Amino acid sequence: MxxxxxxxxxxxxxxxxxxxxxxxxxxxxxxxxxxxxxxxxxxxxxxxxxxxxxxxxxxxxxxxxxxxxxxxxxxxxxxxxxxxxxxxxxxxxxxxxxxxxxxxxxxxxxxxxxxxxxxxxxxxxxxxxxxxxxxxxxxxxxxxxxxxxxxxxxxxxxxxxxxxxxxxxxxxxxxxxxxxxxxxxxxxxxxxxxxxxxxxxxxxxxxxxxxxxxxxxxxxxxxxxxxLSANEYQEAILEAVDGGISTVRATIFDQLPGESIWPAGYDGRALVNTSYKDYQGGVGVEELRRRHADAVTGPDKGFGGERRAAIWAGSGVGLLKEVKAAGDIVQVLREGCKVALDRAYSRL
Ligand SMILES: Cc1cc2nc3c(=O)[nH]c(=O)nc-3n(C[C@H](O)[C@H](O)[C@H](O)COP(=O)(O)O)c2cc1C
Incomplete structure:
Protein backbone atom coordinates (compact mmCIF):
# COMPACT_ATOMS: atom_id res chain seq x y z
CA MET A 1 0.00 0.00 0.00
CA LEU A 228 -15.35 38.84 -8.18
CA SER A 229 -15.15 42.25 -9.81
CA ALA A 230 -18.95 42.45 -10.26
CA ASN A 231 -21.96 40.60 -8.76
CA GLU A 232 -23.23 39.96 -12.26
CA TYR A 233 -20.50 37.33 -12.72
CA GLN A 234 -21.98 35.20 -9.94
CA GLU A 235 -25.53 35.86 -11.09
CA ALA A 236 -24.62 34.48 -14.53
CA ILE A 237 -23.05 31.40 -12.92
CA LEU A 238 -26.21 30.68 -10.91
CA GLU A 239 -28.46 31.21 -13.92
CA ALA A 240 -26.59 28.86 -16.23
CA VAL A 241 -28.08 25.41 -16.81
CA ASP A 242 -27.14 22.52 -19.08
CA GLY A 243 -23.41 23.19 -18.81
CA GLY A 244 -22.42 21.34 -21.97
CA ILE A 245 -24.57 23.76 -23.96
CA SER A 246 -24.28 26.94 -21.91
CA THR A 247 -20.45 26.82 -21.81
CA VAL A 248 -17.97 26.43 -24.62
CA ARG A 249 -14.22 26.10 -25.05
CA ALA A 250 -12.76 28.73 -27.37
CA THR A 251 -9.79 31.01 -27.91
CA ILE A 252 -11.90 34.02 -28.92
CA PHE A 253 -12.54 34.92 -25.26
CA ASP A 254 -8.81 35.65 -24.83
CA GLN A 255 -8.79 37.96 -27.83
CA LEU A 256 -11.54 40.27 -26.60
CA PRO A 257 -9.42 42.60 -24.40
CA GLY A 258 -6.67 42.78 -27.08
CA GLU A 259 -4.04 40.41 -28.48
CA SER A 260 -4.21 37.15 -26.54
CA ILE A 261 -1.37 36.68 -24.07
CA TRP A 262 -1.84 32.90 -24.10
CA PRO A 263 0.69 30.62 -25.78
CA ALA A 264 -0.43 28.22 -28.52
CA GLY A 265 -2.11 25.04 -27.35
CA TYR A 266 -4.52 26.51 -24.79
CA ASP A 267 -8.13 27.61 -24.88
CA GLY A 268 -10.62 28.41 -22.16
CA ARG A 269 -14.11 27.29 -21.19
CA ALA A 270 -16.56 30.09 -20.47
CA LEU A 271 -20.30 30.77 -20.64
CA VAL A 272 -21.57 31.24 -24.19
CA ASN A 273 -22.02 35.02 -24.37
CA THR A 274 -22.86 37.71 -26.88
CA SER A 275 -19.23 38.10 -27.95
CA TYR A 276 -19.02 34.39 -28.72
CA LYS A 277 -22.35 34.37 -30.58
CA ASP A 278 -21.32 37.43 -32.62
CA TYR A 279 -18.01 35.76 -33.48
CA GLN A 280 -19.86 32.65 -34.62
CA GLY A 281 -22.11 34.92 -36.66
CA GLY A 282 -19.10 36.31 -38.55
CA VAL A 283 -18.35 39.56 -36.68
CA GLY A 284 -14.61 40.35 -36.96
CA VAL A 285 -12.26 40.40 -33.98
CA GLU A 286 -11.62 44.19 -34.21
CA GLU A 287 -15.34 44.92 -34.03
CA LEU A 288 -15.77 42.43 -31.17
CA ARG A 289 -12.98 44.20 -29.27
CA ARG A 290 -14.66 47.56 -29.81
CA ARG A 291 -18.00 46.26 -28.49
CA HIS A 292 -16.22 44.52 -25.60
CA ALA A 293 -14.31 47.69 -24.66
CA ASP A 294 -17.60 49.63 -24.49
CA ALA A 295 -19.28 46.96 -22.38
CA VAL A 296 -16.54 46.61 -19.77
CA THR A 297 -16.60 50.31 -18.86
CA GLY A 298 -20.06 49.83 -17.27
CA PRO A 299 -20.60 49.07 -13.56
CA ASP A 300 -21.35 45.43 -14.41
CA LYS A 301 -17.91 45.18 -16.13
CA GLY A 302 -19.53 43.53 -19.15
CA PHE A 303 -20.78 40.53 -17.14
CA GLY A 304 -24.39 41.79 -17.09
CA GLY A 305 -26.61 43.14 -19.89
CA GLU A 306 -25.40 41.74 -23.21
CA ARG A 307 -22.66 39.78 -21.41
CA ARG A 308 -19.70 40.60 -23.60
CA ALA A 309 -16.92 39.84 -21.09
CA ALA A 310 -15.70 36.27 -20.60
CA ILE A 311 -17.35 34.45 -17.69
CA TRP A 312 -15.04 31.48 -17.16
CA ALA A 313 -16.94 28.41 -16.01
CA GLY A 314 -16.80 24.65 -16.43
CA SER A 315 -19.59 22.43 -17.71
CA GLY A 316 -20.49 21.56 -14.11
CA VAL A 317 -21.98 25.05 -13.79
CA GLY A 318 -25.53 23.76 -14.32
CA LEU A 319 -25.50 22.13 -10.88
CA LEU A 320 -24.86 25.39 -9.01
CA LYS A 321 -28.06 26.89 -7.64
CA GLU A 322 -27.05 29.10 -4.72
CA VAL A 323 -24.14 30.93 -3.15
CA LYS A 324 -22.72 29.17 -0.10
CA ALA A 325 -19.82 29.59 2.29
CA ALA A 326 -16.76 27.81 0.86
CA GLY A 327 -16.46 25.68 4.01
CA ASP A 328 -20.05 24.50 3.55
CA ILE A 329 -19.33 23.66 -0.09
CA VAL A 330 -16.43 21.45 1.02
CA GLN A 331 -18.59 19.80 3.69
CA VAL A 332 -21.53 19.18 1.33
CA LEU A 333 -19.23 17.71 -1.35
CA ARG A 334 -17.58 15.46 1.23
CA GLU A 335 -20.91 14.13 2.53
CA GLY A 336 -22.36 13.90 -0.98
CA CYS A 337 -19.40 11.81 -2.10
CA LYS A 338 -20.01 9.30 0.67
CA VAL A 339 -23.73 9.07 -0.16
CA ALA A 340 -22.95 8.62 -3.87
CA LEU A 341 -20.43 5.87 -3.19
CA ASP A 342 -22.80 4.08 -0.79
CA ARG A 343 -25.57 4.24 -3.39
CA ALA A 344 -23.26 2.96 -6.09
CA TYR A 345 -22.11 0.14 -3.82
CA SER A 346 -25.71 -0.82 -3.04
CA ARG A 347 -26.29 -1.34 -6.75
CA LEU A 348 -23.60 -4.01 -7.00
C1 LIG B 1 -12.63 31.23 -13.16
C2 LIG B 1 -11.51 30.24 -13.32
C3 LIG B 1 -10.20 30.70 -13.29
C4 LIG B 1 -9.14 29.79 -13.40
N1 LIG B 1 -7.85 30.25 -13.31
C5 LIG B 1 -6.84 29.36 -13.25
C6 LIG B 1 -5.52 29.81 -12.98
O1 LIG B 1 -5.26 30.99 -12.80
N2 LIG B 1 -4.53 28.88 -12.90
C7 LIG B 1 -4.79 27.54 -13.07
O2 LIG B 1 -3.88 26.73 -12.96
N3 LIG B 1 -6.04 27.10 -13.35
C8 LIG B 1 -7.06 27.97 -13.43
N4 LIG B 1 -8.33 27.51 -13.68
C9 LIG B 1 -8.55 26.07 -13.97
C10 LIG B 1 -8.53 25.24 -12.71
O3 LIG B 1 -7.20 25.05 -12.28
C11 LIG B 1 -9.19 23.86 -12.83
O4 LIG B 1 -8.53 23.07 -13.78
C12 LIG B 1 -10.66 23.90 -13.18
O5 LIG B 1 -11.32 24.91 -12.48
C13 LIG B 1 -11.31 22.56 -12.87
O6 LIG B 1 -12.54 22.47 -13.49
P1 LIG B 1 -13.93 23.01 -12.86
O7 LIG B 1 -13.87 24.49 -13.04
O8 LIG B 1 -14.96 22.38 -13.72
O9 LIG B 1 -13.97 22.60 -11.44
C14 LIG B 1 -9.40 28.41 -13.58
C15 LIG B 1 -10.73 27.96 -13.60
C16 LIG B 1 -11.78 28.85 -13.46
C17 LIG B 1 -13.20 28.34 -13.47
Missing amino acids: LPSIHTHYPWTCRPLMANAPMADFAGSRLATAVTIAGGVGFIGAAVDMELLSMQLEEATSVLATSHLSTTRPTLPIGVGFLVFAAKVEDAAAVVAHHRPAIILLSCPPAPQDFALWTKAMHVASPKSHIWIQIAGVAAAVEVAQLCSPDALVLQAADAGGHGGLPGAGLVSLVPEARSALDTAGFPDIPIIGAGGISDGRGVAAALACGAEGVLLGTVFLASREVD
Whole structure:
Protein backbone atom coordinates (compact mmCIF):
# COMPACT_ATOMS: atom_id res chain seq x y z
CA MET A 1 0.00 0.00 0.00
CA LEU A 2 1.28 3.46 -0.90
CA PRO A 3 1.12 6.02 1.92
CA SER A 4 -2.04 8.10 1.79
CA ILE A 5 -1.74 11.57 0.32
CA HIS A 6 -3.20 12.86 3.62
CA THR A 7 0.04 12.01 5.41
CA HIS A 8 1.62 14.98 3.68
CA TYR A 9 -1.25 17.37 4.40
CA PRO A 10 -2.23 16.43 7.94
CA TRP A 11 -4.91 19.11 8.34
CA THR A 12 -6.97 17.64 5.47
CA CYS A 13 -10.05 15.43 5.74
CA ARG A 14 -10.97 12.61 3.36
CA PRO A 15 -11.49 12.71 0.49
CA LEU A 16 -8.86 15.29 -0.42
CA MET A 17 -10.48 18.37 -1.93
CA ALA A 18 -8.80 21.53 -3.15
CA ASN A 19 -10.05 24.75 -4.62
CA ALA A 20 -8.37 25.57 -7.93
CA PRO A 21 -5.77 28.36 -7.89
CA MET A 22 -7.90 30.71 -9.99
CA ALA A 23 -5.84 33.86 -10.52
CA ASP A 24 -7.90 36.97 -9.61
CA PHE A 25 -10.68 34.75 -8.18
CA ALA A 26 -9.03 32.57 -5.53
CA GLY A 27 -7.41 34.85 -2.96
CA SER A 28 -6.70 34.46 0.73
CA ARG A 29 -10.38 34.50 1.77
CA LEU A 30 -11.30 31.52 -0.35
CA ALA A 31 -8.06 29.63 0.29
CA THR A 32 -8.21 29.98 4.08
CA ALA A 33 -11.91 29.00 4.19
CA VAL A 34 -11.16 25.83 2.22
CA THR A 35 -8.11 24.95 4.33
CA ILE A 36 -10.01 25.54 7.57
CA ALA A 37 -12.75 23.22 6.29
CA GLY A 38 -10.17 20.44 5.90
CA GLY A 39 -9.41 20.95 2.22
CA VAL A 40 -6.40 22.39 0.44
CA GLY A 41 -6.93 26.10 -0.11
CA PHE A 42 -5.08 27.49 -3.10
CA ILE A 43 -4.34 31.10 -3.94
CA GLY A 44 -3.99 31.73 -7.68
CA ALA A 45 -1.37 34.02 -9.17
CA ALA A 46 -0.86 35.43 -12.64
CA VAL A 47 1.74 38.18 -12.97
CA ASP A 48 1.40 40.26 -9.80
CA MET A 49 3.71 38.71 -7.19
CA GLU A 50 3.25 41.62 -4.77
CA LEU A 51 -0.46 40.85 -4.65
CA LEU A 52 0.31 37.17 -4.07
CA SER A 53 2.66 38.08 -1.25
CA MET A 54 -0.02 40.25 0.38
CA GLN A 55 -2.56 37.44 0.08
CA LEU A 56 -0.15 34.99 1.68
CA GLU A 57 0.43 37.44 4.55
CA GLU A 58 -3.33 37.67 5.03
CA ALA A 59 -3.72 33.89 4.90
CA THR A 60 -0.97 33.45 7.47
CA SER A 61 -2.65 35.80 9.93
CA VAL A 62 -6.11 34.27 9.40
CA LEU A 63 -4.75 30.75 9.95
CA ALA A 64 -2.83 31.88 13.02
CA THR A 65 -6.19 32.54 14.71
CA SER A 66 -7.61 29.18 13.60
CA HIS A 67 -7.04 25.71 15.06
CA LEU A 68 -4.41 25.11 12.41
CA SER A 69 -0.75 25.36 13.20
CA THR A 70 1.16 27.78 10.99
CA THR A 71 4.46 26.94 12.62
CA ARG A 72 5.10 23.70 10.74
CA PRO A 73 7.74 23.79 8.02
CA THR A 74 5.16 24.87 5.46
CA LEU A 75 2.02 27.04 5.52
CA PRO A 76 -1.15 24.90 5.08
CA ILE A 77 -2.04 26.76 1.91
CA GLY A 78 -1.21 26.16 -1.74
CA VAL A 79 -0.23 28.66 -4.42
CA GLY A 80 -0.77 28.21 -8.13
CA PHE A 81 1.34 29.78 -10.84
CA LEU A 82 0.53 30.20 -14.50
CA VAL A 83 4.00 29.31 -15.75
CA PHE A 84 3.74 31.19 -19.03
CA ALA A 85 2.73 34.42 -17.31
CA ALA A 86 4.93 34.66 -14.20
CA LYS A 87 8.66 35.12 -13.89
CA VAL A 88 10.21 32.12 -12.17
CA GLU A 89 12.65 34.19 -10.08
CA ASP A 90 9.86 36.46 -8.78
CA ALA A 91 7.68 33.45 -7.96
CA ALA A 92 10.61 31.73 -6.22
CA ALA A 93 11.19 34.77 -4.00
CA VAL A 94 7.56 34.70 -2.78
CA VAL A 95 7.69 30.94 -2.26
CA ALA A 96 10.96 31.16 -0.30
CA HIS A 97 9.43 33.76 2.00
CA HIS A 98 6.03 32.12 2.65
CA ARG A 99 6.77 28.39 2.20
CA PRO A 100 3.33 27.24 0.99
CA ALA A 101 2.59 23.53 1.52
CA ILE A 102 1.91 23.02 -2.19
CA ILE A 103 2.97 24.82 -5.36
CA LEU A 104 0.77 24.06 -8.34
CA LEU A 105 2.22 24.72 -11.79
CA SER A 106 0.00 25.07 -14.85
CA CYS A 107 0.11 26.21 -18.46
CA PRO A 108 3.75 26.39 -19.53
CA PRO A 109 4.70 27.40 -23.08
CA ALA A 110 6.54 24.04 -23.30
CA PRO A 111 6.70 21.00 -20.92
CA GLN A 112 10.42 21.67 -20.27
CA ASP A 113 9.40 24.84 -18.43
CA PHE A 114 7.81 22.64 -15.79
CA ALA A 115 11.24 21.14 -15.08
CA LEU A 116 12.87 24.54 -14.74
CA TRP A 117 10.14 25.75 -12.39
CA THR A 118 10.14 22.57 -10.33
CA LYS A 119 13.86 22.90 -9.74
CA ALA A 120 13.57 26.57 -8.79
CA MET A 121 10.66 25.89 -6.40
CA HIS A 122 12.55 23.02 -4.72
CA VAL A 123 15.48 25.36 -4.08
CA ALA A 124 13.20 28.14 -2.84
CA SER A 125 11.23 25.94 -0.42
CA PRO A 126 12.53 22.35 -0.19
CA LYS A 127 9.63 21.13 1.98
CA SER A 128 6.88 22.45 -0.31
CA HIS A 129 5.22 19.88 -2.54
CA ILE A 130 4.93 20.33 -6.29
CA TRP A 131 1.69 19.57 -8.09
CA ILE A 132 1.56 19.91 -11.87
CA GLN A 133 -1.65 20.35 -13.86
CA ILE A 134 -1.84 18.84 -17.33
CA ALA A 135 -4.64 17.73 -19.64
CA GLY A 136 -3.41 14.58 -21.38
CA VAL A 137 -2.09 11.07 -20.77
CA ALA A 138 1.19 11.45 -22.70
CA ALA A 139 1.74 14.81 -21.00
CA ALA A 140 1.24 13.16 -17.60
CA VAL A 141 3.95 10.58 -18.31
CA GLU A 142 6.30 13.17 -19.81
CA VAL A 143 5.92 15.48 -16.82
CA ALA A 144 6.42 12.56 -14.41
CA GLN A 145 9.70 11.75 -16.17
CA LEU A 146 10.83 15.37 -16.34
CA CYS A 147 9.87 16.59 -12.89
CA SER A 148 8.89 13.76 -10.49
CA PRO A 149 6.06 15.89 -9.08
CA ASP A 150 4.39 15.06 -5.77
CA ALA A 151 1.02 14.88 -7.56
CA LEU A 152 -0.37 15.32 -11.05
CA VAL A 153 -3.61 17.22 -11.52
CA LEU A 154 -5.37 15.71 -14.54
CA GLN A 155 -7.56 18.43 -15.97
CA ALA A 156 -10.50 17.12 -17.99
CA ALA A 157 -12.03 18.96 -20.95
CA ASP A 158 -15.08 19.93 -18.86
CA ALA A 159 -12.91 22.23 -16.73
CA GLY A 160 -13.70 25.91 -16.42
CA GLY A 161 -11.04 28.44 -17.33
CA HIS A 162 -7.97 27.61 -19.37
CA GLY A 163 -6.54 24.26 -20.26
CA GLY A 164 -4.54 22.39 -22.82
CA LEU A 165 -6.48 21.49 -25.93
CA PRO A 166 -7.92 19.19 -27.08
CA GLY A 167 -8.89 17.10 -24.08
CA ALA A 168 -10.93 14.20 -22.76
CA GLY A 169 -13.58 13.82 -20.07
CA LEU A 170 -12.51 12.85 -16.56
CA VAL A 171 -13.95 9.33 -16.80
CA SER A 172 -11.58 8.39 -19.61
CA LEU A 173 -8.67 10.72 -18.77
CA VAL A 174 -8.02 9.72 -15.16
CA PRO A 175 -8.07 5.90 -15.55
CA GLU A 176 -5.91 6.00 -18.68
CA ALA A 177 -3.44 8.37 -17.05
CA ARG A 178 -3.32 6.16 -13.94
CA SER A 179 -2.60 3.06 -16.02
CA ALA A 180 0.00 4.87 -18.15
CA LEU A 181 1.79 6.24 -15.07
CA ASP A 182 1.80 2.81 -13.42
CA THR A 183 3.20 1.19 -16.56
CA ALA A 184 5.85 3.90 -16.95
CA GLY A 185 7.10 3.25 -13.40
CA PHE A 186 5.31 6.04 -11.51
CA PRO A 187 2.72 4.20 -9.38
CA ASP A 188 3.54 6.46 -6.45
CA ILE A 189 2.56 9.74 -8.12
CA PRO A 190 -1.01 10.42 -7.01
CA ILE A 191 -3.56 11.81 -9.45
CA ILE A 192 -5.89 14.64 -8.52
CA GLY A 193 -8.94 14.79 -10.79
CA ALA A 194 -10.24 18.14 -12.08
CA GLY A 195 -12.86 19.34 -14.49
CA GLY A 196 -16.64 19.34 -14.33
CA ILE A 197 -16.97 18.25 -10.69
CA SER A 198 -19.71 20.21 -8.97
CA ASP A 199 -21.20 17.87 -6.42
CA GLY A 200 -20.50 14.77 -4.37
CA ARG A 201 -21.39 12.47 -7.27
CA GLY A 202 -18.61 14.00 -9.34
CA VAL A 203 -16.12 13.64 -6.47
CA ALA A 204 -17.16 9.97 -6.12
CA ALA A 205 -16.69 9.42 -9.86
CA ALA A 206 -13.16 10.87 -9.74
CA LEU A 207 -12.22 8.63 -6.81
CA ALA A 208 -13.71 5.58 -8.52
CA CYS A 209 -11.61 6.40 -11.60
CA GLY A 210 -8.40 6.29 -9.58
CA ALA A 211 -7.97 9.88 -8.41
CA GLU A 212 -6.75 10.36 -4.82
CA GLY A 213 -8.39 13.74 -4.57
CA VAL A 214 -10.12 16.44 -6.57
CA LEU A 215 -9.45 20.05 -7.52
CA LEU A 216 -12.48 22.24 -8.16
CA GLY A 217 -12.80 25.69 -9.65
CA THR A 218 -16.28 26.42 -10.96
CA VAL A 219 -18.08 25.25 -7.83
CA PHE A 220 -16.26 27.93 -5.80
CA LEU A 221 -17.43 30.66 -8.17
CA ALA A 222 -20.69 30.22 -6.26
CA SER A 223 -18.98 30.75 -2.90
CA ARG A 224 -19.13 33.79 -0.64
CA GLU A 225 -15.36 34.04 -0.47
CA VAL A 226 -14.52 34.12 -4.18
CA ASP A 227 -13.12 37.43 -5.45
CA LEU A 228 -15.35 38.84 -8.18
CA SER A 229 -15.15 42.25 -9.81
CA ALA A 230 -18.95 42.45 -10.26
CA ASN A 231 -21.96 40.60 -8.76
CA GLU A 232 -23.23 39.96 -12.26
CA TYR A 233 -20.50 37.33 -12.72
CA GLN A 234 -21.98 35.20 -9.94
CA GLU A 235 -25.53 35.86 -11.09
CA ALA A 236 -24.62 34.48 -14.53
CA ILE A 237 -23.05 31.40 -12.92
CA LEU A 238 -26.21 30.68 -10.91
CA GLU A 239 -28.46 31.21 -13.92
CA ALA A 240 -26.59 28.86 -16.23
CA VAL A 241 -28.08 25.41 -16.81
CA ASP A 242 -27.14 22.52 -19.08
CA GLY A 243 -23.41 23.19 -18.81
CA GLY A 244 -22.42 21.34 -21.97
CA ILE A 245 -24.57 23.76 -23.96
CA SER A 246 -24.28 26.94 -21.91
CA THR A 247 -20.45 26.82 -21.81
CA VAL A 248 -17.97 26.43 -24.62
CA ARG A 249 -14.22 26.10 -25.05
CA ALA A 250 -12.76 28.73 -27.37
CA THR A 251 -9.79 31.01 -27.91
CA ILE A 252 -11.90 34.02 -28.92
CA PHE A 253 -12.54 34.92 -25.26
CA ASP A 254 -8.81 35.65 -24.83
CA GLN A 255 -8.79 37.96 -27.83
CA LEU A 256 -11.54 40.27 -26.60
CA PRO A 257 -9.42 42.60 -24.40
CA GLY A 258 -6.67 42.78 -27.08
CA GLU A 259 -4.04 40.41 -28.48
CA SER A 260 -4.21 37.15 -26.54
CA ILE A 261 -1.37 36.68 -24.07
CA TRP A 262 -1.84 32.90 -24.10
CA PRO A 263 0.69 30.62 -25.78
CA ALA A 264 -0.43 28.22 -28.52
CA GLY A 265 -2.11 25.04 -27.35
CA TYR A 266 -4.52 26.51 -24.79
CA ASP A 267 -8.13 27.61 -24.88
CA GLY A 268 -10.62 28.41 -22.16
CA ARG A 269 -14.11 27.29 -21.19
CA ALA A 270 -16.56 30.09 -20.47
CA LEU A 271 -20.30 30.77 -20.64
CA VAL A 272 -21.57 31.24 -24.19
CA ASN A 273 -22.02 35.02 -24.37
CA THR A 274 -22.86 37.71 -26.88
CA SER A 275 -19.23 38.10 -27.95
CA TYR A 276 -19.02 34.39 -28.72
CA LYS A 277 -22.35 34.37 -30.58
CA ASP A 278 -21.32 37.43 -32.62
CA TYR A 279 -18.01 35.76 -33.48
CA GLN A 280 -19.86 32.65 -34.62
CA GLY A 281 -22.11 34.92 -36.66
CA GLY A 282 -19.10 36.31 -38.55
CA VAL A 283 -18.35 39.56 -36.68
CA GLY A 284 -14.61 40.35 -36.96
CA VAL A 285 -12.26 40.40 -33.98
CA GLU A 286 -11.62 44.19 -34.21
CA GLU A 287 -15.34 44.92 -34.03
CA LEU A 288 -15.77 42.43 -31.17
CA ARG A 289 -12.98 44.20 -29.27
CA ARG A 290 -14.66 47.56 -29.81
CA ARG A 291 -18.00 46.26 -28.49
CA HIS A 292 -16.22 44.52 -25.60
CA ALA A 293 -14.31 47.69 -24.66
CA ASP A 294 -17.60 49.63 -24.49
CA ALA A 295 -19.28 46.96 -22.38
CA VAL A 296 -16.54 46.61 -19.77
CA THR A 297 -16.60 50.31 -18.86
CA GLY A 298 -20.06 49.83 -17.27
CA PRO A 299 -20.60 49.07 -13.56
CA ASP A 300 -21.35 45.43 -14.41
CA LYS A 301 -17.91 45.18 -16.13
CA GLY A 302 -19.53 43.53 -19.15
CA PHE A 303 -20.78 40.53 -17.14
CA GLY A 304 -24.39 41.79 -17.09
CA GLY A 305 -26.61 43.14 -19.89
CA GLU A 306 -25.40 41.74 -23.21
CA ARG A 307 -22.66 39.78 -21.41
CA ARG A 308 -19.70 40.60 -23.60
CA ALA A 309 -16.92 39.84 -21.09
CA ALA A 310 -15.70 36.27 -20.60
CA ILE A 311 -17.35 34.45 -17.69
CA TRP A 312 -15.04 31.48 -17.16
CA ALA A 313 -16.94 28.41 -16.01
CA GLY A 314 -16.80 24.65 -16.43
CA SER A 315 -19.59 22.43 -17.71
CA GLY A 316 -20.49 21.56 -14.11
CA VAL A 317 -21.98 25.05 -13.79
CA GLY A 318 -25.53 23.76 -14.32
CA LEU A 319 -25.50 22.13 -10.88
CA LEU A 320 -24.86 25.39 -9.01
CA LYS A 321 -28.06 26.89 -7.64
CA GLU A 322 -27.05 29.10 -4.72
CA VAL A 323 -24.14 30.93 -3.15
CA LYS A 324 -22.72 29.17 -0.10
CA ALA A 325 -19.82 29.59 2.29
CA ALA A 326 -16.76 27.81 0.86
CA GLY A 327 -16.46 25.68 4.01
CA ASP A 328 -20.05 24.50 3.55
CA ILE A 329 -19.33 23.66 -0.09
CA VAL A 330 -16.43 21.45 1.02
CA GLN A 331 -18.59 19.80 3.69
CA VAL A 332 -21.53 19.18 1.33
CA LEU A 333 -19.23 17.71 -1.35
CA ARG A 334 -17.58 15.46 1.23
CA GLU A 335 -20.91 14.13 2.53
CA GLY A 336 -22.36 13.90 -0.98
CA CYS A 337 -19.40 11.81 -2.10
CA LYS A 338 -20.01 9.30 0.67
CA VAL A 339 -23.73 9.07 -0.16
CA ALA A 340 -22.95 8.62 -3.87
CA LEU A 341 -20.43 5.87 -3.19
CA ASP A 342 -22.80 4.08 -0.79
CA ARG A 343 -25.57 4.24 -3.39
CA ALA A 344 -23.26 2.96 -6.09
CA TYR A 345 -22.11 0.14 -3.82
CA SER A 346 -25.71 -0.82 -3.04
CA ARG A 347 -26.29 -1.34 -6.75
CA LEU A 348 -23.60 -4.01 -7.00
C1 LIG B 1 -12.63 31.23 -13.16
C2 LIG B 1 -11.51 30.24 -13.32
C3 LIG B 1 -10.20 30.70 -13.29
C4 LIG B 1 -9.14 29.79 -13.40
N1 LIG B 1 -7.85 30.25 -13.31
C5 LIG B 1 -6.84 29.36 -13.25
C6 LIG B 1 -5.52 29.81 -12.98
O1 LIG B 1 -5.26 30.99 -12.80
N2 LIG B 1 -4.53 28.88 -12.90
C7 LIG B 1 -4.79 27.54 -13.07
O2 LIG B 1 -3.88 26.73 -12.96
N3 LIG B 1 -6.04 27.10 -13.35
C8 LIG B 1 -7.06 27.97 -13.43
N4 LIG B 1 -8.33 27.51 -13.68
C9 LIG B 1 -8.55 26.07 -13.97
C10 LIG B 1 -8.53 25.24 -12.71
O3 LIG B 1 -7.20 25.05 -12.28
C11 LIG B 1 -9.19 23.86 -12.83
O4 LIG B 1 -8.53 23.07 -13.78
C12 LIG B 1 -10.66 23.90 -13.18
O5 LIG B 1 -11.32 24.91 -12.48
C13 LIG B 1 -11.31 22.56 -12.87
O6 LIG B 1 -12.54 22.47 -13.49
P1 LIG B 1 -13.93 23.01 -12.86
O7 LIG B 1 -13.87 24.49 -13.04
O8 LIG B 1 -14.96 22.38 -13.72
O9 LIG B 1 -13.97 22.60 -11.44
C14 LIG B 1 -9.40 28.41 -13.58
C15 LIG B 1 -10.73 27.96 -13.60
C16 LIG B 1 -11.78 28.85 -13.46
C17 LIG B 1 -13.20 28.34 -13.47
